[in-house]
Structure formats: C-alpha cells, structure tokens
Amino acid sequence: ALIVGLQAAGPVRSLLAARPFVGLGKISYGVYLYHWPVFVLIDRETWDLPVGVVLLIKSSITLVVAVVSYSLVERPIRTASWMPPRRTLVAALAGTAVASIIAITVVPATTKYYGVDSAAAEQAAIDSGPVEPLVPLSPATTTVTSVTAGAGDAVPSTVLGAESSTTLPPVTTTTQLAVPPRPVRILVVGDSTAEATGAGLVAWAAANPQYAQVSVAAGPGCGLVLIGYLELTTGQRDTDAECGPYARDFVPAKAVELQPDVVMVMTTVWDVLDRRLTKDGPLLPATDPAVEAAMVASLGEFTDRLLALGVPRVVWVDGPVPLGSLVGGDDSQAQPARHATLHRAVASVAATRPAVRVVDLAAWLHDQPIGADRSARLDGVHWTGKAALQISAEFLGAALVQAALS
Template sequence: MKQNDRVLALDGLRGLAVIGVLFFHDGRLSGGFLGVDLFFALSGFLITGLLIDEVRRTGTVNVLRFWERRFRRLLPAVLALLVAVVPMMYLWGSPPQLSSAKHAVIPALLYVANWHEIFQGADYWALFTDPSPLTHLWSLAVEQQFYVVWPALFLLVSRVRRWLFTMTAACVAIIITSGALMWVLYDPANPNRAYEGTDTRASSILLGALLALIGLPAIIERLGRGDGSRFHPRRVALELFQWTIVAAIAWSWFTVDGATSSGLAHGGFLLHSAGGALLAATLATSWPTTLQRVLTIAPLRGAGAVSYGWYLWHWPIYILLTSEHTGWHGWALTGARWSASLAAAVASYYLIESPIRRRQWMATNRMALAGLAVAVVAIIGTVVLAPTLTTKVASFDPRTIGLPTTTAAPIATSTTIPGDTTVPGNTTVAPTSTLPRRSIQSVMWEGDSVAFDSAPGVLAAFQAAGLTASYHGFVGTGITPRKGVDTHAIFIQPVLDEHPDVVMLQFSGWDSDFPEAEQQAAFTTYTDAILGSGAALVFVTMPPGDPAKVTTDYAYMLGLAQDLHRTRPNDVFVLDANQQLWGTFAYDITGDGVPDRKKDGVHVCPQGSALLGNWLVYQFADLFAGVTPAPAADWAGGTWTSEPRFNNPAGTCS
C-alpha cells in the first residue's frame, strides 16, 4: 500500500465515523454516537504518532509549534460556526434555542463545552430538553483538551532516557484510571457526567495513542515482511481480523442505546475504542487489504475530508430543519438535512479550513492573531447584541377548561405502552368494591419534572375543591433509587410527615433506566410505605410525548400498579390520563392556539396543567367522598399560571 493510500483509508474511516453520528442525530442509528469514539481513537493514534516522530527526529517536542498547528487546523472553522450560530437561532430558532446558544458560545470558544454541559445538567441524549445548537461541541472540547495536555506530557518525558517506555506506562495507567472513573461515576439516570467528562473519556483517545506508542503498525510490517502472496495465512488473518472488528463495530452501532446501556460505561466504550484504534493501526501499514480498498472509495474519502466541518455544522442545521419547520418527513427530511449540512461543510473546507491551513491567507501568525481577535469580538457581539425573543408565557381563558369528556374512574388494564403513544387496547374497568367510598380531606401529588410542571394546576384544582393539597418530587428521577438521590426522603418521608388521605404518583420514564428487579424492589418499598401509612394510592399515567423527540417507557411499573389494584381495589387505583385526557400527542390539544405542552414535547404549559388538574379532580369526585369540584373558571386563572417553571427554558410556553 502506498503512503497516500494509507492516508486515504484513514480519511475513509473518518468519513464512516461522521456518517454514523449523522444517522444517530437523525434518529436512524441508535448507536451511531459511537462514531465519536472512533474519532477519538483515530485522533489519539495519529497525534501520538506525530509526537513520537518529532521526539525521534529532534529529541524533544516543540509544544508551541504543535499547538499553533492544531489551532490553525481546528479553530477557524469553529470560530465561523460560533459567529453564525446566534444569528441563526435568532432568525429561525426557538427562544430556548437562542437562549441556550447564547449561554454555550463562550464555553465552546474556550473549549470547555463538555464541562459546561455537565455543570448545566444538560442531557446529551435530549430526552426532555429543547435541543441546544452547540451541545455536540462537547467532543471537540475533549479532543482539544487532549491536544493541550498530551504534547506537554511528551515534552516532559522526552528528557527521560527511556522516554518511550515511560510514556507507554503512563498511557496505560491513565487508561486504567479513566476507565475506572467512568465505571464509578456512571449514573444510569444521569449518564452525562460519565459520557462527557474529560477524565472519563480520556481512555477512548489514549487507546489509539497506546497502539502508536507500542508501534503496532511496525510490528505488523515485520510480521508480513516477504509475504507477497495475497493468500498468505498472515495476510488472510489480517483480513479476517479487520472485518471481525468492522462487524463488531457495526453491531454496536445498530443495537446499542446510549441512554440506557450501562454496559458502555462498564467496558463498552473501551472495547469500541480499542476496536477503532486497532482498525486505524492495521490500516496504517503497507499491507493492502479489502477493507483499505473499501475505505478509499470516493464517497467515504470525501466524507472524511470534510468530516470536521460536517460534524460542526450538522447539528445546528438539524435542529432548524425539522418536520415542523419544513413539512417534510422521513427520508425527505434526512436528505434535506444532509444536503444543507454537507454544503456548509464543503464551504467551510474550501473557504476557511484549507486556505488557512495552507497559509493561502492569514499566512503569518500576526495576521492569524488579528483574525482571531476580530472573530472573538464578533462572537461576543452576537451574544451581547442579539435581542431576546419573546418568552412571555401564553395566557389562556380559564373558561375553556370545561368538564372532562369522561368522569368515570378509568383503570388501565393494558400492560404495554409502546414509546409515548396512548395505551393501545385500553379498557375502562369500574372499581369492583361495594364498600362505601372513602372520605378524604387531603391529597399529595408526587413525581418527576413532568409532575413538577403539572403541579400548580393540579394543586389549584384540588384546593378549590376544598382539599388540602401538596406536591413532592424531584426532577430527573422516579421512585427507583439512583446514585446520589435519596428517593425515600423525596417520595416516602413527606407522606409519613404530612399523612395525606390520598397519594397520587405520576409514572416516570426514569424508572425504566433500571433493571426490572430494581424497579420491582422500589415499587414494593414505595407502595408498602404509602399503604402502610393508611393513605390510598392513585397512579396516574404520563402525558404522551412527542414521538419525534422522546421515547418514554413505563410499562413495567404500570403492570405492577395494575396487579396491585387487582389485589387491593379499595386502596389502589390507576387513572389513565394518557388516553382519557391527552389522547394522541399534540402541543395544542384544545386547538385554541395556546400551547398545552412545552416545546420539548414532554412537559406541560399552564393550560396543560389546568387540564390535568380539572380532569383529576373529577375522577376523584367519583372515587372518593368529600370531593366537590369547583368550576375551572374559579381557579384556572390564578397567579400560579405565571410561575417561573412555565418559562424554563425561556419561551417554551410562548
């Protein structure tokens, strides 16, 4: 294989990586996000190879020159994106997207976007948030931090007599430490810290670095020396080895779900990165293989050549080119997204990246610094000067919150909820007890962030009906315990302290992050405590989410609740608000032009909160004595409608 062929094959590998990410962000490849790990491993291998060559040639590393080359290669395209992203969101995005862009630009400029995401509590898997246009820059921040630290470490170690051995030992130690940190820090209900942390992701980059340090390509070259036959056993073994890795990577891309797979943090990322690093190392030899020929086909080479710009621009374009904005769906929407982001990538490559890298303009460092200063001023200017889009929460007429279409107490009997749609095959079963209805004076509403946003309207409805009502819960968690969250203190202790007559628990999709055995144990602990306190327990289904944005499954918990109702029909009830109230997902289910759901497709706006509260209080009037619903006009227009939660993120209910 010629030297140029090796470079082209690695370009093809880059192209494959970026295509995986593109398909993932389009919702078509569940494990395509692992393309980022392929980038990491490839970068670690190539950069370390360059540093080794420099130490062997000069005896040291010119760190300043290395940094200058890296920044000249990477920074201009990022600056162009950062200059453009705030105006793009102002012109075509939503208020939350503009707000998130303005907050994320400076961390992205400083290459600390990953830590910004972590400290902001952002969820990379975008389950419950309006997508931020710069959330994808976390991976570039991790790489750039590596580019700053790794050559400096090379510089220090190059002065040691056995520098290569020392660097290899240090690399192995860091990989082990990083992998252990990911294992320890992983939280299935909030995996972002483990997924985006520099300390936890260093192992993915350093696995590529390790293969460069041990000289794997040279070892393969020596093993193959003199083997000219295409069918020599060693060459056949290399072919089989490469394609086995490709098959394993492909399997992971098609089957792994990053939001729920704990195996990734427990060695999965390491295995995938090791596979990517081995592919890079075996492709960087003179042995021509079938995989090398596949990776050098023009489409993959072209994708690899513009992969950096394509990665930069694809996500902001994706979140603007949505089915809501364009009217396109399926592959038509995918084609539009790919075409627009590829056009931006090609423009970035030929107008910005390539000319600056080749010093066709901004040839001197002084010119480059001047250009940097202008870009930084422009970026800060867009953040400061961009007007804030209208974020006022839409008001509604309380008189539109009329009587529910059904006032029977529905008991969900289906045990399957596919995604976020309504419960199929659902039937309504009246309570089987012939005992007098329990008289109640107080209720408690519990749940996660969906219940939190619903709480003001729910509490207002019950208080207007003459009951004492309170809310307790926690964002980002169901009743299943997770690391760092005391679910007993959140969901059980308030019941023991306040002694409500009825506890309402809204199901949470967060419980499904855990194995069924853990959900079963949590359910038993919770229900034993609530029923043991003397309270009745009412489970309420979540509103369906926007199927284009979220996937929430609480079918297992629903089945447990149904079973418990059949065992204790006088004390446990399951109310299917999903089907009886919300129906098929819509942002405006009443059709009055006022949003009932937030733009994230999960949470509720004031009118949605009022609709749920009104529906629930009428269900309770049938189930329990002592509940007299008040007309919605008496309570649905209260000051609770302007609570800050309904404008978080800004403009989400406008």
C-alpha cells in the same frame, strides 16, 4: 502513517489524488460539522430498514448538506474581498460575545420553566383541620356547577363516573363536574413530572376551591423504585440510599401532617432506566421481567406504607411517554415499551389493593392535541404551567375527585 505516505510520490498519494477523494476533502469540514445532527435526527425515526440502507441514507443527506454549505457558505466567505481581516476579527469577536452573553444569562434562566406558583399554592393548600370523611356522591341529590381553569377563563368541564373500579373509567369533557360535600384533599407526590403536573392541579384548585385543596410534595430527581442501582453520567446511584429518605420518610410525614383524602402518585423517567439489581450484577433494561418484578415489589411497598397511615385513596397516574429530545444522546427514557412495563407494574399493585386507583393520563392524552405538542412540554418531559392547568381542568382534576368519592 498516512501523513508520512503523502510526503513522497507513491500509491497513497496517487489514491488520494483521485477526484472523489479531492472532492471529499473540499467538503470535509461540512461533513464533520453536519454529520452529527443528521445522524441523530435520522436515528430518531423508526424505519423498518436494514442498517446498511439507513447508513446510506444518513451519509447521502450529510454529503448533500455539506456540498450546499460549501457552495453557498464556505466558498463565498473564503473568497470574499469585502471582508478585510480587521473587519473579520471584529465580527468574530462580536459574535462570540453575543453568544456568550446568551449562554450565561438566557439559558440558565430558562432551564426550569415548570413548577408550582407560590400564590396559587397558598390559595389551594390543604387545610389540615379536622373534617368529616368523604362519602360517595349521590347523583340524585348532588348539585352541579361548571369548572373553570382560572379567574374568568371558562374551560370544558367534566362529570364524575358512578362506576368504582381499580382503573377509573374515562372522564368525558362535555358535561359538568359535581360539587363534592367538601373540597377533596389531594396530596401530589412523585418525581419532577409529578411536580410539573401537580402545578396544574394547584392552579385548578386555587380557581375552583369548592372541588379540591391540593398540596405538592414532589421529590425531583428521584424515582420510587428503590431496588437496585442506576448507571448515570455522574456515576452509579444506589436508589435506596439516595431516594429512600424521600419515599420512606418525607412522603409519609406529609401524609400524616396533611391528612389527604387522596395521595396522587406519579413517577416516570427515573424508573424506566436500565438498572442493576445488585451492585455488581448485570445492567438490565426496564423491560426485563426481573426489573418489572422489582418495580411491583417496591411500588407496592410504597403504596402499603401510605395505606397503613390511613390514607383513604392512593391514586397512581400513568404518565405519557416523553417526546424525546430533538437532538441529543440516548433517549431510552422515551421508549414506549419501558413505560408500558412501568404501567403494568402499577396495574399489578392496584389489582390487589381495593383502596388503590389508576388514572390513565397517558391514554387520555393520546387523543388530545396537547399530547404531542412540544410547546406544552418544552423539554419533552415536563408540562408548562399552562399545559398542566389545561390537563387538570379538562381531565385530571375531575378524575382525582372521582377517585376520592368512588
């Protein structure tokens, strides 16, 4: 109707001939091109402003960027006499070819940048032979040595706390870590964040075999709350059907095989998504009390299964809130309230089980520069190998040894 109305003189043509509309038409391509990243980046801010004010801010920034682009980029290119058609075609084809090569070769190669180093995994692997049970360390009789992150690389070390409680006390990074009677056997399980974090523990244990032996048996792509259905871009996921085999079969089998002193459990983004508790039920946020109750039930069942196998200590690690993507779609997985709900569920599980501990990695990271460093979590979720090693050397390794001996 708009196009038809413009074909002859009339009110529509007169209206759109007004200078504001003509000016908007000139910069319309820039408005179309730039509005999306501007809107997304502004939406990431948590300003306490009315919706209309935020919309005005986003629109104003978009218009300013579009005007600048029109003046400095679009008009010079359109009116340039130094760029004949043939040269323009060659430049366009060359640019497209370079972009295609980068997309095909570089991007897939860097999609997964985290994971356990195979050489370190071999050095740090749990020796499942028979050993004496661990007993709490006596501060009066224990020797003390320093902890290193790798061959020749000294890092701050930690001291074990003598207090035993459900939630472990903070571990300082100003003293030294006591050597246990034998290396503590640590099995790391959970989602891909457990894999990324566990890679640092493996590297730390490989460089410090007197403290721990570490094996990672993660289930990337799976959370541990096996009640309900997730609505993913690929369709509805039955959490029990898809992730039950990992939680109910694979992890217990590994615990039986390796006989760990500690099973470290870490789960994050998959278990804070909206879910339906029944196949056709309402889609509920992770903060809903009914979902939190499902978390407690499912995580408790997972924990009880490990304890029934004779695992001496189950240590749940409260992971940090993801940083969120710089530009992207829904970042509900990076909402602190969702992770706070998951952490409460973990605390509820630990509160009624004396053999369970909670290590609050999120709280420790809150006071560390690495916690907000995007170069340490390139996708906002998973630690790089270097960052994971630093976390293990400065905090997590000692916290898990403390848990085994408390």
